[in-house]
Amino acid sequence: MSIATTIVKSTPIFGKMFAVDKSTGLEEINAWPALMIMSSFVWLVVAGLLGLVMPATQIFDLGSDHFYTTLTLHGAALTFPFSFQLMMGVGLHRSGGCVGKPVTGLFAALSWLTMNLGAAILTVAVLMGLKVSVVVMFPLPLVGAQMGVWSMESVIVGFTGIYLVLACMILCYPLLVFKMLFFGKKRAELVLSERSLNEPGMLGMLLAAATLLLTGLPLVVVGTTLLLALYKILPMSLAAWAADPVVFQYTFYLFAHNLMEAMALMVASAMYATLPLYLADGSRKLYSEKLANLALWVLLVTSVTSGLHHFITFYPNQPAALSYWGNIMSWGTGMGAAISIFTILATIWQHGLKPEPGIVAVLVGWALYILDGASAIVTSNIAWTYQLHGTMWQSGHFMTVVLSMSLMWMGVLYHHYPVITGRKLDAGLGSLYIKLMTVGSFGAAIVMLAGGAAGMPRRFADWHPEGWMLYGNLILAFGLIIGASFAVYFYNLMKSREISAPMGELARA
Amino acid sequence: MLDYVYTGWGAFWATMFMFIPFALMAYWVIRRKSLVDTGPTRLQPSEFAPIEGIWLTFAFIFFVVANLASLKFIPWAAASGATGGEAEVQVDFTAKSWAYDISNRQIEAGKPVRFSGRSSDTQHGFAVYHPDGRVLFTMLMMPGTTKPTSVVYTFKEPGKYAVRCLEYCGIAHHRMQDELTVVKSN
Numbered sequence: 001m002s003i004a005t006t007i008v009k010s011t012p013i014f015g016k017m018f019a020v021d022k023s024t025g026l027e028e029i030n031a032w033p034a035l036m037i038m039s040s041f042v043w044l045v046v047a048g049l050l051g052l053v054m055p056a057t058q059i060f061d062l063g064s065d066h067f068y069t070t071l072t073l074h075g076a077a078l079t080f081p082f083s084f085q086l087m088m089g090v091g092l093h094r095s096g097g098c099v100g101k102p103v104t105g106l107f108a109a110l111s112w113l114t115m116n117l118g119a120a121i122l123t124v125a126v127l128m129g130l131k132v133s134v135v136v137m138f139p140l141p142l143v144g145a146q147m148g149v150w151s152m153e154s155v156i157v158g159f160t161g162i163y164l165v166l167a168c169m170i171l172c173y174p175l176l177v178f179k180m181l182f183f184g185k186k187r188a189e190l191v192l193s194e195r196s197l198n199e200p201g202m203l204g205m206l207l208a209a210a211t212l213l214l215t216g217l218p219l220v221v222v223g224t225t226l227l228l229a230l231y232k233i234l235p236m237s238l239a240a241w242a243a244d245p246v247v248f249q250y251t252f253y254l255f256a257h258n259l260m261e262a263m264a265l266m267v268a269s270a271m272y273a274t275l276p277l278y279l280a281d282g283s284r285k286l287y288s289e290k291l292a293n294l295a296l297w298v299l300l301v302t303s304v305t306s307g308l309h310h311f312i313t314f315y316p317n318q319p320a321a322l323s324y325w326g327n328i329m330s331w332g333t334g335m336g337a338a339i340s341i342f343t344i345l346a347t348i349w350q351h352g353l354k355p356e357p358g359i360v361a362v363l364v365g366w367a368l369y370i371l372d373g374a375s376a377i378v379t380s381n382i383a384w385t386y387q388l389h390g391t392m393w394q395s396g397h398f399m400t401v402v403l404s405m406s407l408m409w410m411g412v413l414y415h416h417y418p419v420i421t422g423r424k425l426d427a428g429l430g431s432l433y434i435k436l437m438t439v440g441s442f443g444a445a446i447v448m449l450a451g452g453a454a455g456m457p458r459r460f461a462d463w464h465p466e467g468w469m470l471y472g473n474l475i476l477a478f479g480l481i482i483g484a485s486f487a488v489y490f491y492n493l494m495k496s497r498e499i500s501a502p503m504g505e506l507a508r509a
Numbered sequence: 510m511l512d513y514v515y516t517g518w519g520a521f522w523a524t525m526f527m528f529i530p531f532a533l534m535a536y537w538v539i540r541r542k543s544l545v546d547t548g549p550t551r552l553q554p555s556e557f558a559p560i561e562g563i564w565l566t567f568a569f570i571f572f573v574v575a576n577l578a579s580l581k582f583i584p585w586a587a588a589s590g591a592t593g594g595e596a597e598v599q600v601d602f603t604a605k606s607w608a609y610d611i612s613n614r615q616i617e618a619g620k621p622v623r624f625s626g627r628s629s630d631t632q633h634g635f636a637v638y639h640p641d642g643r644v645l646f647t648m649l650m651m652p653g654t655t656k657p658t659s660v661v662y663t664f665k666e667p668g669k670y671a672v673r674c675l676e677y678c679g680i681a682h683h684r685m686q687d688e689l690t691v692v693k694s695n
Contacts, residue, residue: 068680133677139652143631144679147606245632245651280547287554291561313634313649315585316656331572338568341531345538346557350550355543367535374527381575383582384520386660387644390634390675391517453521455644457636459677462684466642 002031002104004112014038017493021422029096029190030420032108036089037413037420039116040082041490044406047077048483055476057461058469064461068131071459073123075134075398080165081119083402084263086409088115088173091266093416094273095180095205097192107176111168118164125158133459135256136162138248156230163227169259170216177209192419195273200292204269207300208262215258215304218251246317257307260401261333264303264369265296267408268340271362274412275344278359280352287346295339302332309380313389323382330380337373357430358414364438365407368445372400375449392471393452395459400445403482407437410489423496433488440481447474515582517643523575584646584660597623597661604633604650606678607685614687618664619694625657626650634675637689640668647675664691 005020005027018038020030050070057067088111096103129150132141141159145152181197195202222242229239241247272292276284286292308326311318344366353359375397379388388394418424451471456463463472513519542550580586598620602611604627616622626635628650635658636647648658664670674685 064680064683068682131680137632137677140631140677140679143606147679149680245653249632249651280542281549283549287557311649313647314651314658316659317651317654320585327576331576334572335565335568338565341535342561342564345535346561348542349538350552350554350557351542352547352549353539353543354547355539363535363539367532370531370535371524371528374524377572378520378524378527381520381579383515383579384517384523386584386646387515387517388520389647389649390636391644393517393520449521449524453517455517455638455642457673457675457683460675460683466638 002027003109004031004035008035008038011038011042013494014042017041017421017490017496019421021420023422024419025189026192026419028102028104029093029192032103032112033089033093033096033416034420036085036092036112036115039112040086040089041493043077043081043085043119044486047074047082048486050074050077052476052479052483055472055479058463058472059476065131067461068133068459069126072126072131072133076122076126077119078399079134079402080169081115083406083409084169084259085112085115086406086413087263087266088168090409090412090416091205091270092176092180093420094270094412095177095202096190097419098195098202098273099180100186100188100191100194101180101184102187102190103176103180105176105179107172107179111172111176114164114168114172118161118166118168120161121164122158122161125154125161128154128157130154130158132158136252138252139243139245142243159223159227159230163223166216166219166223166255170212170220170255174209174213177205181206193273198289198293199273200286200289200296201269201273203293204265204267204272204296207296208266208269211258211262211265211300211304215262216255219255222248222251249311253307253310257310258304261299261303261306263405264401265299267365267369267405267412268296268299270412271344271366271408274359274362274415275347277415278354278356279347280354283351285347285351287343287350291339291343295336295343298339299333299336302329302336304329306330306333306380309385312382312385327380327382331377334373334377337370341370356414357425357427357434358411361411361414361430361434361437362408363411364434364441365404365409365411368400368404368407368441371442371445372397372404375400375445388452390458391452392448392456392458392468396445396448396452399448400441403441403445407441417493417496418499421496422499424499425492425496429488429492429495433485433492436481436485436488440478440483440485443478444475444482447471447478451475511578511581515579527571584662595621597621600624601657602626602635603629604635604674604685605629606631606633607674607681609635609672609685609687611672611687611689615690615692616664617694618667618691621661621663623659623661624648625659627654627657628652631678632676633678633685634673636673636675637662638671638673640666640670644675645670649676667691667693 008015008018018034020034051074053070092103141155144150145155225239225242228234229236306329308322309330312323379385456468463469600613602609633650637645639645646660650658670689672687
């Protein structure tokens with residue numbers, strides 16, 4: 001029995017939801033993904049509760065300290081160990097079944113270990129007092145320690161945690177994907193739905209892994225240098241270049257921006273692979289694979305440098321030319337989205353749709369992603385960003401992109417769950433989850449964008465001036481609905497029923 | 510009208526202008542083809558081509574127009590027009606956790622003001638709010654830069670303009686606030 005299967009089996013409550021079906025001979029592609037998906041949902045519970053605490057601290061005046069602690073933990077837990085890990089688990093399961101290779105070995109174990117250990121260590125650092133938000137705001141960690149706001153020990157612990165999380169996303173996971181796609185022999189018994197790299201359903205997986213590796217390597221170099229200096233292995237004089245705020249910020253955002261884009265590429269790819277399975281006429285064909293691939297390439301090419309829009313208000317320290325470039329490339333991603341919109345709707349129009357909960361959840365997540373995309377390109381316009389940067393608009397954009405991708409992956413999981421566990425989810429509960437999530441996520445996104453339009457600052461522990469508490473109350477209300485939708489989703493996982501037919505056969509069907 | 514479009518609320522409605530037609534169309538297509546008429550459509554892929562062309566052309570034109578029209582509202586591009594040969598009033602400031610040191614807090618309406626700011630410790634913002642609560646412009650400062658971050662802005666109306674840091678800078682970030690007074694021009 002795989003160690004991953006053992007860990008899942010011995011985990012209280014969540015273990016029951018993801019107990020691996022060993023009767024099918026597919027444990028090699030099921031076990032590690034099951035552990036990753038299960039772990040991501042543990043973090044979702046943490047992130048979800050913290051997300052509700054944030055507005056509650058403002059409404060009940062619990063103090064700014066609590067707000068900034070929950071802000072840091074909520075953002076970090078939601079983005080990395082929940083969203084990225086969920087994507088990693090479902091994505092690897094897809095890849096394994098598409099190329100007929102096992103999801104096992106050192107890289108699989110390291111991917112899980114570095115992500116969860118790193119996130120746990122970062123949590124400890126935040127509880128030690130480090131309040132730096134999900135984007136670190138370098139050099140804030142060092143400045144805070146110098147000012148005595150938090151200890152240098154908490155900075156060292158926090159950077160260690162962040163470094164491990166980055167190691168997962170930039171090195172372990174991409175290398176595992178490359179290993180599965182390009183090395184080792186295909187095993188016929190592991191092939192569930194064979195796909196080639198020419199198909200959009202697999203192309204996005206490859207592009208995303210390449211993006212993570214290539215755009216993340218500079219950050220690995222900077223992060224390694226800083227960490228060695230913090231542990232006093234390297235003299236600070238040799239690490240000064242990496243501690244330059246401008247150097248750190250540009251390398252950080254080169255990766256952080258493309259992390260979101262890579263996750264978008266991957267989920268778009270999963271959508272292109274999943275949608276054809278639910279077409280009413282059983283044709284299993286997209287309207288145009290060429291157009292779907294074009295959308296992925298446009299998204300990739302435009303997004304790599306569009307992250308320059310993060311520094312538009314830094315003028316003239318970021319030259320105007322680079323800001324124009326970031327502006328144009330960001331709107332270029334909109335052309336990728338326009339192509340994707342046409343491909344998806346034309347496919348459904350041409351072939352009809354079986355509206356099962358999994359694919360409907362994917363489509364709702366996709367619609368939320370389009371709302372997010374529209375808000376993202378608007379705030380990448382130079383004129384608009386001068387009035388929106390640093391406001392709740394950006395938080396709304398960030399939350400929406402993470403939530404939309406998570407919603408899509410949770411939809412894709414409906415398709416993979418029976419293969420992993422040999423159990424089936426209830427369609428009625430699935431439908432209830434989708435309804436609640438639709439109201440909660442679109443409501444929260446629109447309210448946060450409106451708050452930003454009204455000048456409500458992000459990461460700001462006082463929503464009382466200028467009447468911003470109205471937006472805060474609405475965010476809490478919609479957050480509670482999102483929380484209820486997750487509760488329904490978990491309940492569905494808990495109550496899943498055994499499938500009588502051998503799942504290996506069904507999966508291959 | 511463009512003066513409104515390139516504000517925070519203009520951004521909100523521009524987003525809705527892109528999203529709402531998409532949402533209605535997507536809902537209609539998905540509902541129709543999953544519940545009302547689930548059978549395959551007889552149209553051939555080639556018959557979709559004109560719609561595809563029109564849709565992508567419309568998206569492209571909209572994107573180009575929205576960005577070209579915004580050029581007038583980019584602070585550094587607008588600066589040359591705003592000054593109109595008139596000398597800029599210089600306002601220098603330094604941001605340090607959690608306060609601003611501002612060289613001049615009283616400004617005359619109608620005169621172009623160049624705000625030049627630096628940070629002396631960590632990342633900070635300098636956002637100027639209109640008395641009605643909307644953000645007029647925001648600036649990002651990082652320590653150690655050779656040049657100050659800079660914006661030229663001409664205030665139109667007298668009043669009290671709040672200044673807030675919009676870059677998270679630690680546990681008292683929300684208290685990093687100041688005020689500018691804009692008076693009638695002599």
